[in-house]
Amino acid sequence: MSSMYSTFAFGKETKQGGFTKFNIQRNEPGEHDVQFDVKFCGICHTDVTFADPNTPITKYPLVPGHELAGVVTKVGDKVGDVKVGDEVGIGCISDSCQDCTYCDIGEEQACAKGGHSMTYNADTVHGHIKTGTGFTQGGYCGSMTVHRQYIVKVPKGYPLEMTGPILCAGITMYSPLKHWKCAEGGKRVGIVGIGGLGQMGIRLAKAMGNSVTAISTSPHKEQAAREIGADNFVISSNPDSMTTASKSLDLILNTVSADHDLTALIGLLARDGTIVQLGVVRKPHAINQLIFFRRVNLSGSLVGGMKDTQDCLDFCHQKNIMPAIEMVTADQIPKVYEKLSAKNDQIVRYVLDINKSI
Ligand SMILES: NC(=O)c1ccc[n+]([C@@H]2O[C@H](COP(=O)([O-])OP(=O)(O)OC[C@H]3O[C@@H](n4cnc5c(N)ncnc54)[C@H](OP(=O)(O)O)[C@@H]3O)[C@@H](O)[C@H]2O)c1
Ligand SMILES: [Zn+2]
Ligand SMILES: [Zn+2]
Numbered sequence: 001m002s003s004m005y006s007t008f009a010f011g012k013e014t015k016q017g018g019f020t021k022f023n024i025q026r027n028e029p030g031e032h033d034v035q036f037d038v039k040f041c042g043i044c045h046t047d048v049t050f051a052d053p054n055t056p057i058t059k060y061p062l063v064p065g066h067e068l069a070g071v072v073t074k075v076g077d078k079v080g081d082v083k084v085g086d087e088v089g090i091g092c093i094s095d096s097c098q099d100c101t102y103c104d105i106g107e108e109q110a111c112a113k114g115g116h117s118m119t120y121n122a123d124t125v126h127g128h129i130k131t132g133t134g135f136t137q138g139g140y141c142g143s144m145t146v147h148r149q150y151i152v153k154v155p156k157g158y159p160l161e162m163t164g165p166i167l168c169a170g171i172t173m174y175s176p177l178k179h180w181k182c183a184e185g186g187k188r189v190g191i192v193g194i195g196g197l198g199q200m201g202i203r204l205a206k207a208m209g210n211s212v213t214a215i216s217t218s219p220h221k222e223q224a225a226r227e228i229g230a231d232n233f234v235i236s237s238n239p240d241s242m243t244t245a246s247k248s249l250d251l252i253l254n255t256v257s258a259d260h261d262l263t264a265l266i267g268l269l270a271r272d273g274t275i276v277q278l279g280v281v282r283k284p285h286a287i288n289q290l291i292f293f294r295r296v297n298l299s300g301s302l303v304g305g306m307k308d309t310q311d312c313l314d315f316c317h318q319k320n321i322m323p324a325i326e327m328v329t330a331d332q333i334p335k336v337y338e339k340l341s342a343k344n345d346q347i348v349r350y351v352l353d354i355n356k357s358i
């Protein structure tokens with residue numbers, strides 16, 4: 001049994017309570033582990049979902065955050081390629097079995113033996129990561145220890161505060177773009193919902209050489225969407241605007257986080273086009289059976305594996321892709337959550353500055 005240490009965290013100790021600061025336990029690094037001081041943590045809409053008292057699967061005390069970036073403080077003896085002082089991050093995956101069909105090919109998010117351990121709210125079933133509670137607690141905290149397998153190395157010169165959003169928002173878009181053959185460009189890609197994920201989708205799809213259509217409920221986002229790479233801008237709540245884009249897209253990445261009309265979005269797909277569902281939507285969709293006319297595909301995707309996550313960050317560095325972020329401190333979390341629940345009204349990823357929050 002590895003020894004434990006204590007670090008501070010910002011989270012919800014109880015379902016009905018608000019955000020407070022309290023201490024949590026983490027394992028001291030073992031021979032394959034990396035420990036780092038968390039400097040920044042992006043705030044994903046998923047954090048808002050888990051902090052919602054109506055979400056039945058949330059475990060308390062909840063410490064959200066799966067877009068961590070920081071500086072290494074200790075490494076285990078068997079970790080050869082990460083050193084004290086290096087800048088690193090971790091995203092949505094903090095453990096997996098490391099010995100199954102999917103872990104073996106770098107698709108840890110699909111781990112066949114017990115599933116991957118999400119960076120928060122997952123039972124610590126695989127044993128590489130430990131906490132005082134038996135379930136993972138995330139990145140709104142002072143320090144993290146994980147197995148080297150789940151560490152992403154920050155390329156020299158890439159801003160540390162921009163890194164976190166690549167590790168969830170970025171990879172969640174990069175993985176389906178790659179899977180659906182858009183990495184070499186030349187496709188027509190639609191991005192629905194221009195918030196944290198959506199802005200990364202536009203930037204990545206464009207940098208890969210695709211033509212990009214932003215599809216949004218917010219007309220005021222048009223200029224900013226074009227500035228970050230959108231060639232076209234469609235307002236999903238305006239039927240005329242939707243008609244202009246009818247049957248024009250090969251791939252749609254749909255990040256909307258609330259109930260919406262899926263059939264209307266499917267109408268934007270060309271023959272053999274694919275829509276990838278990414279947002280957490282509680283209500284089942286009604287879909288018009290006539291999708292068979294154009295042989296369209298309905299798909300889904302969950303974050304991405306560790307190799308792709310590193311590749312995504314390296315690609316962002318190489319192409320100079322940086323998310324639009326707004327830095328916040330822990331006392332602002334309730335306000336940020338309110339904004340994200342209502343509808344992320346700006347093209348922005350909020351990032352928690354840990355040092356300024358203490
Ligand atoms: N599949 C995965 O692996 C994965 C990974 C990370 C996150 N997620 C999920 O992906 C979704 C998006 O996350 P995010 O962090 O990008 O969220 P976000 O920053 O809040 O952006 C969501 C966007 O959806 C659009 N939207 C349209 N109608 C909405 C409504 N009624 N309420 C809220 N948003 C609405 C808005 O864009 P417009 O203003 O442009 O319409 C909004 O900016 C969340 O459900 C999150 O849990 C999934
Ligand atoms: Zn996320
Ligand atoms: Zn596995």
